[in-house]
Amino acid sequence: MANLSIEHLNKRYGATTVLNDVNLSIEDGEFVVLVGPSGCGKSTLLRMIAGLDGASGGDIHIAGKLVNTLAPAERGIAMVFQSYALYPHMNVRKNMTFGLKFTGVPPTERERRVTEAARMLRLEELLERYPRDLSGGQRQRVAIGRAIVREPEVFLFDEPLSNLDAALRVSTRVEIANLHRLLKSTIVYVTHDQVEAMTLADRIVVMNKGCIEQVGKPLDLYYEP
Numbered sequence: 383m384a385n386l387s388i389e390h391l392n393k394r395y396g397a398t399t400v401l402n403d404v405n406l407s408i409e410d411g412e413f414v415v416l417v418g419p420s421g422c423g424k425s426t427l428l429r430m431i432a433g434l435d436g437a438s439g440g441d442i443h444i445a446g447k448l449v450n451t452l453a454p455a456e457r458g459i460a461m462v463f464q465s466y467a468l469y470p471h472m473n474v475r476k477n478m479t480f481g482l483k484f485t486g487v488p489p490t491e492r493e494r495r496v497t498e499a500a501r502m503l504r505l506e507e508l509l510e511r512y513p514r515d516l517s518g519g520q521r522q523r524v525a526i527g528r529a530i531v532r533e534p535e536v537f538l539f540d541e542p543l544s545n546l547d548a549a550l551r552v553s554t555r556v557e558i559a560n561l562h563r564l565l566k567s568t569i570v571y572v573t574h575d576q577v578e579a580m581t582l583a584d585r586i587v588v589m590n591k592g593c594i595e596q597v598g599k600p601l602d603l604y605y606e607p
């Protein structure tokens with residue numbers, strides 16, 4: 383379990399300021415949703431929390447440790463993107479365990495985690511199938527499963543439902559809400575969708591032009607996309 387502390391975070395690409403003095407504390411187990419217009423810096427902030435992109439100034443601590451001093455495997459972070467790039471030549475089980483091979487998790491433990499994640503995401507019947515034989519929603523559940531088996535302290539979601547049709551979006555959203563209830567992990571979730579923000583968030587963070595404009599509980603915030 384981990385809290386996140388973002389202090390005076392700045393990010394510039396050349397002369398362009400993408401994040402401008404971002405300050406945010408996220409509690410252990412909190413579900414925070416980032417919203418705001420396209421280009422306001424949401425994805426950049428997620429990538430920086432994941433340690434995939436360095437800061438121009440300021441700090442990000444995860445459970446009290448500076449994220450960029452930790453090796454990727456020690457960060458305890460898993461990301462789920464909108465394009466669930468599954469490996470086409472691997473079945474669901476392999477897709478879910480592949481990333482664990484390089485983290486020193488032994489085979490029996492990998493199996494245990496896959497079994498548990500498959501149960502949680504209702505993928506038990508699909509473990510031997512290949513991505514081409516899955517629906518969009520099933521594929522996205524596999525992508526979430528791949529993140530779960532890492533047993534991360536923090537999940538980062540970048541518009542995970544935006545490629546799904548309306549019905550799948552609802553059911554996958556429910557899976558994510560259940561996941562949070564079961565695992566009690568800290569979640570930072572980027573979306574354009576107001577319904578997702580309102581139904582999933584403990585707190586909504588509204589960004590604009592690289593700054594945090596408002597932070598509040600869903601019912602206290604009126605957010606106009």
Ligand code: ADP
Binds near residue numbers: 419420425
């Ligand atoms: P959002 O996720 O809110 O749509 P992004 O974080 O993707 O916003 O982008 C914020 C701004 O940073 C945009 O203006 C984008 O063009 C710029 N940006 C993102 N990545 C790079 C990069 N690697 N080089 C230059 N500019 C970038």
Ligand code: ADP
Binds near residue numbers: 454461462529
């Ligand atoms: P890229 O997205 O830059 O092409 P990868 O996704 O293959 O690169 O991996 C970049 C780093 O992120 C690697 O250290 C890898 O172990 C790690 N990684 C891969 N998948 C995930 C995930 N779901 N969550 C967090 N880290 C991941």
